Amino acid sequence: SQQGEEDPQALSIQEGENATMNCSYKTSINNLQWYRQNSGRGLVHLILIRSNEREKHSGRLRVTLDTSKKSSSLLITASRAADTASYFCATAASGSARQLTFGSGTQLTVLP
């Protein structure tokens, strides 16, 4: 079942600005992942943060995880027009299946 909610649903910024997207979830997780999807295309894995981690960096991406609040944020610094896409968080439950439950997504538009 869908448990992730993302905020905002849509975000429009100027190139060079930072973009912050938030994700909340409801159940205990093993890890949380962020994905990017260009319109009509498949998903690209961006970053994974484990439940015992609080912050992780990858290039211009910074992800935080607050398990007490059951929330995560994705920060994209110095955004580029090419960052325009939908961004989804996905939580992996504990257990062998490690199914992913996706959030509702944030549509990011970076204006040149």
Added chain:
Amino acid sequence: GAVVSQHPSRVICKSGTSVKIECRSLDFQATTMFWYRQFPKKSLMLMATSNEGSKATYEQGVEKDKFLINHASLTLSTLTVTSAHPEDSSFYICSARRDSNEQYFGPGTRLTVT
């Protein structure tokens, strides 16, 4: 990174016919593959978990007789939409799990039922 392919990328079929979508992990063996459905501007909804050599596990509300899943080998899973109807039109995405944490997603298949 690991590569997952889907075929076809787009398919248009007539109502009442069946359509098969293939998902292949090209450079690794995947004991588990997942099938998702995505409506326009919406999130991915997990349909089923496909384990090699065993029956798929379907999510609540997904008709197993309508969405047939076969995971015959460690690199191939197929989803067959039987007796397709216009409401089955959607974007279908598969993923393959290489290790306990990472899933690699296919590029998706756009199904249009006329």
